[in-house]
Each structure stands twice: as structure tokens, then as C-alpha cells.
Amino acid sequence: MKKILIIEDDIDISKLIEFNLVDNHYNVTTCLDGKRGLELALKEDFSLIILDLTLPNLNGIEVCKNIRRQKQTPIIMLTARSNEIDKILGLELGADDYMTKPFSVRELLSRVSAVIRRNTIRKNQQTKDVYNRILFEELFIDIEQRKVIINSEKINLSPKEFELLVLMASTPGKVYSRDSLLEIIWGYEFEGYRHTVNSHINRLRNKIEKNTDEPKFILTTWGVGYKFNEELKYLTSESLQNNFK
Structure with missing residues (x-):
């Protein structure tokens, strides 16, 4: 119950x-x-x-x-x-x-x-991955411990920023509209709240991107929404098992 x-x-x-x-x-x-x-x-x-x-x-x-x-x-x-x-x-x-x-x-x-x-x-x-870890080059995400590290530096994210990052990093290349992100992460379908997504994406970029004018991880698909860069080198959980314990 x-x-x-x-x-x-x-x-x-x-x-x-x-x-x-x-x-x-x-x-x-x-x-x-x-x-x-x-x-x-x-x-x-x-x-x-x-x-x-x-x-x-x-x-x-x-x-x-x-x-x-x-x-x-x-x-x-x-x-x-x-x-x-x-x-x-x-x-x-x-x-x-x-x-x-x-x-x-x-x-x-x-x-x-x-x-x-x-x-x-x-x-x-989030638990489909046995080790619950994602690594794209210098960006490391530990889903179970809700931890994000870039170049050995721990990055502090808000709960929604973390959920956005995990969602997109788990599906690189998939484009999410603002409405779909609003529904998946917040559960809202109201047009008035779309800027909530924008503000969270902007704050997330400020924390994980070296250059927000030319983002490396979270890309904008103009007129549609956002996606995680599918061209980055991805390390599987099996390759991470012996590196992060």
C-alpha cells in the first residue's frame, strides 16, 4: 500500500x-x-x-x-x-x-x-543499467548516488537539473521538446510553464558546459527542443566497473 x-x-x-x-x-x-x-x-x-x-x-x-x-x-x-x-x-x-x-x-x-x-x-x-553510471568523456554521472563529476570536480545540481541531465544523457541524440520535458520531469502540460524548462536548461549548462555559447553536452535543436550530444564518446557500465567503485 x-x-x-x-x-x-x-x-x-x-x-x-x-x-x-x-x-x-x-x-x-x-x-x-x-x-x-x-x-x-x-x-x-x-x-x-x-x-x-x-x-x-x-x-x-x-x-x-x-x-x-x-x-x-x-x-x-x-x-x-x-x-x-x-x-x-x-x-x-x-x-x-x-x-x-x-x-x-x-x-x-x-x-x-x-x-x-x-x-x-x-x-x-534509472535502474535498467546494472551499475547506474554514465560516462561521456569528462562527464561522469552516478545515478544511484545522484552525483555528477566533470574533470574530477563534483558538480552540485538541483533535483530537476539532475533529472533533466539523466534523462537526456540516457538517450543521446533523442530530441525532447519543451512540452515533453515539462511532462516527463514536472508532469505539466501548460504552455505558461515552458520557460521553466528553459531556465533549468540554462542553469544546467552553466554548471556542466565549459562554453555555454558553444555547448558540448546539451545541444539546442532550433524550433524543436534539446538533445544530448550523440557524437561524444560513451563508456558503457561494463567498462566503468573497475574504474569507479
Whole structure:
């Protein structure tokens, strides 16, 4: 049974979500406080966290940031704030989806199912490689340890930057449109969020490319989207086994 943590200070909303999740065969834990919610999120393994933005003691933004420093548990942010800045901020901090109050319970249940399903698919894709390691010339990616190294220097990536890099590096030469990246990584299909993809690609390039004006790893296919450079020398996991332990 999938375990879900609800961090929501409105008791009525929390009970409404809990009732419907339990009715759909989820194991639910509730918390009314941001600080306590963070403790639970880090202590236990949940399939999903539903996180309110405005919480006592520790707000949802800080809770999300702290969770992402240690875990990759999927997060749906649920809040009364509906302006664009809050939505983009929530997504770029590592939230997987975003809903505003008032909300449809049916839609929330649908998104819960979709986010859990996408996370399961991503995990399965990442574990197809026995050693979970990718090496393109000087760029080394350890998927299991979520580690990226270039020329022996560790590169710190945000959760979404890392997911973008792994997705494209796992399929060199495949062109991803902004819409497809938005759907695969964030689960969004809304046109207004396409610049979220652009900003993440730009930050990723700033961290891994020697010259962002002439990128080596992540290339732009004009009018379509982005791809990982298929012409780079690729080392298989078997060849890496004895080099990275």
C-alpha cells in the first residue's frame, strides 16, 4: 500500500484529503505543522507528500527545500496562492506538481496517481543499467548516488537539473521538446510553464558546459527542443566497473 504524507494546517481540508485517499486504498499520515511534517518526511519513506505552502513554524517552501536536500520523495504543493510567481517558485524548488485551493478532489486524486506513476517509471528507467553510471568523456554521472563529476570536480545540481541531465544523457541524440520535458520531469502540460524548462536548461549548462555559447553536452535543436550530444564518446557500465567503485 502506497504511503502518503499530508502536511496541511487546515484541519477540514486535511481530513477531506485523508478520507478520499484512504477510500482509494492509500496509507495516510497527517501533520498540521511544517516543522513536524519535515521531521516525518525525512524519517519515514513516503510514496508522495502533499504539502501546503502556508504552515505554522516552518513554511512549505522551506519544508520543500529541506526535503530536497536529502530525499527525492514526490511532492504536490497545495495552496491558496494562485499567482504565477508562487507556482514557478514551487516547481523550481523541486515540487512535482502544484494545485491551488479550492480544488477538485477528483483532480487531486488523479494527480496523486499520476505523480506516483511517473516517479515509479523514472526509477525503473534509472535502474535498467546494472551499475547506474554514465560516462561521456569528462562527464561522469552516478545515478544511484545522484552525483555528477566533470574533470574530477563534483558538480552540485538541483533535483530537476539532475533529472533533466539523466534523462537526456540516457538517450543521446533523442530530441525532447519543451512540452515533453515539462511532462516527463514536472508532469505539466501548460504552455505558461515552458520557460521553466528553459531556465533549468540554462542553469544546467552553466554548471556542466565549459562554453555555454558553444555547448558540448546539451545541444539546442532550433524550433524543436534539446538533445544530448550523440557524437561524444560513451563508456558503457561494463567498462566503468573497475574504474569507479
